[in-house]
Amino acid sequence: MKIGELARRSGCRVVTIRYYEREGLLPAPARSEANYRLYGELHVERLAFIRHCRALDMTLDEIRALLDCHDHPERPCQDVNDLIDAHLDHVAARIAQLQALEGALETLQARCREPRSAGECGILDALAHTPAATPSVPEAGDDHVPGVHPRV
Numbered sequence: 001m002k003i004g005e006l007a008r009r010s011g012c013r014v015v016t017i018r019y020y021e022r023e024g025l026l027p028a029p030a031r032s033e034a035n036y037r038l039y040g041e042l043h044v045e046r047l048a049f050i051r052h053c054r055a056l057d058m059t060l061d062e063i064r065a066l067l068d069c070h071d072h073p074e075r076p077c078q079d080v081n082d083l084i085d086a087h088l089d090h091v092a093a094r095i096a097q098l099q100a101l102e103g104a105l106e107t108l109q110a111r112c113r114e115p116r117s118a119g120e121c122g123i124l125d126a127l128a129h130t131p132a133a134t135p136s137v138p139e140a141g142d143d144h145v146p147g148v149h150p151r152v
Contacts, residue, residue: 010047
């Protein structure tokens with residue numbers, strides 16, 4: 001099948017399929033005489049695996065490691081268990097960060113419960129004059145805990 005059909009069958013956009021190919025998550029497809037990519041059921045199954053991992057908020061490196069284990073069924077599954085344990089730690093850290101963020105926003109919200117003018121708004125005043133007391137959020141590129149991966 002051509003890439004458009006693979007996109008329809010897998011629920012992935014064409015650009016995403018090409019990206020996964022460049023990242024080495026999908027094996028290179030065969031080529032037709034006209035140099036069109038030709039995909040098979042293996043690609044459909046692999047994309048389903050990748051999409052499932054992405055729905056679980058896994059990084060490409062985590063998916064790559066899982067695919068490596070999947071492609072070598074003779075290996076012990078302890079590597080898979082270790083990866084999931086580490087991912088659970090990331091999820092727990094993200095939950096803690098979100099709970100701290102929720103608390104900070106609730107505190108901020110409590111500064112202005114009455115209808116007032118924007119010039120008298122306690123929230124705006126706190127944002128303008130109070131040093132940031134928000135939960136620590138890692139910088140972009142620091143692991144993958146800070147946010148949810150976009151759906152691709």
